[in-house]
Structures are given as structure tokens and as C-alpha cells.
Amino acid sequence: MVLEIHAETAPLRTSPDGVVYIGQTRIPLETVVSAFNEGVSSEEIAMQYPALSLSHIYQTIGYYLAHREEIDAYISEAVIHSEQVYTENQARFNTSQLRERLLQRQSENKS
8 A cells, every 4th residue: 555645734824914823713823833832732732722623733833843933923023013002002092090980980970
């Protein structure tokens, strides 16, 4: 018997907003990559994220290892972008005095 070798593509897809997800899940690439880099085993990742198959996790890690520089750059940009969005949201929705305003409103309603 001769074993036929089939090339498999990485189970990754890019959403319209540029986020890379694994398979048809909403689990982003950086979730598996960061867990892998922290020393979490593929089996543990599968237990934490049951939507991911073990084969997709191994394929994703294999793809990461083959394209580490590109993916690390993608993740760095994603982190910078999320920090910018967080900062912008903090500036737009200042909640520093929210508790005081809510307590004042509550005491006014009791009166």
C-alpha cells in the first residue's frame, strides 16, 4: 500500500475587519499562539476551547512555527491597535466620576 500525501492548508480565516480566526470559530489566532508560547499543551488548549479540534490546534501551531516572524508582527500590531481602541474609549467614555454620579442620582430618587 502506498500512502498518498495530501497538503493541508492552515485552518485560518481572516474576517473583514482583519482579525485572523481559527477554522469557523470566533477564537482568534493569537489565543492559541499565546497559549503555546506560555507552554500550554495542545491538549490543554483543546480542553480550554472545545470549539477547536486538536488537529486544528496542531495545524495552527505548525503554521505559526513556519511563519513565526509574520505572525508575531501581526500579533504585535493587534496589541497596539487594541491598546489604541482602549485609550480612545477611555477618553470618549470617561467613567472616573460615574460612581459618584450614580450615588447622587440614587440619593435624589430616595428623597
